[in-house]
Amino acid sequence: MSLDDEAVARLYREHATALRRFVRAATSNADQVEDVVQETILRVWKRGPETENMRGYLYQTARHVIIDGYRRRSRRPEETGWGEDEPAIEEDQFDRLLLRVVMEEALARISTDHRNIILALHYQRLTAAEAAQSLGIPLGTVKSRAFYAAKALRSVLDEMGVGQS
Known part of the structure; x- marks a missing residue:
């Protein structure tokens, strides 16, 4: 396993469960949840940010991935795999969701x-x-x-x- 592979694997091990919980609250499509988690991990790994709050950075990136997916579906409704039957989620809802997840973690x-x-x-x-x-x-x-x-x-x-x- 290369150093890059190990870095991605470590990021996934440490944060995938929390990311899944965050994304699952925004969508009920299980395939979309895993796609968003993987895309989020890859985006963060490619950017290689040096941040003390990696979890918060991951949540923010996941939020952008979800919004990007929603916008893609809005422009091209024939695209499959993103749960066409799900209601649209506004950016406000993501902000509230992000705050709720962060508060739950802080309270824990x-x-x-x-x-x-x-x-x-x-x-x-x-x-x-x-x-x-x-x-x-x-x-x-x-x-x-x-x-x-x-x-x-x-x-x-x-x-x-x-x-x-």
Whole structure:
């Protein structure tokens, strides 16, 4: 196996599963999912970017591959293999999807206690008192954990390169 083959294989091993999950959320066509993942890996490998946030760069590239495929299908509807029966997905939807995948990954990297507080307060939209009751912890603990959870999440997002230009 050449160095180039090994680099592509390593990129695929490390990121293909997360990319599949990201692409699968945008399309239900299994053939398209694998095509987009492979095209994304190849595009990123050819460019050889030096980035601390490879996963984010891969997601952004996958987004472009999906949009390119949609545009090709729009211009040439007779082309097969891209799931003609699927509804068109707007760029907004990809941005929301990308944000959701990035947030899921970031939340998975923080402690369970911090994740539970963020989910309760920001996703379930519970008040601090409701979160305390739901989680079975004192109100003061909810407030303290909320502060440290936000700090931990911000740190993880910074590590992932989110919000950095």
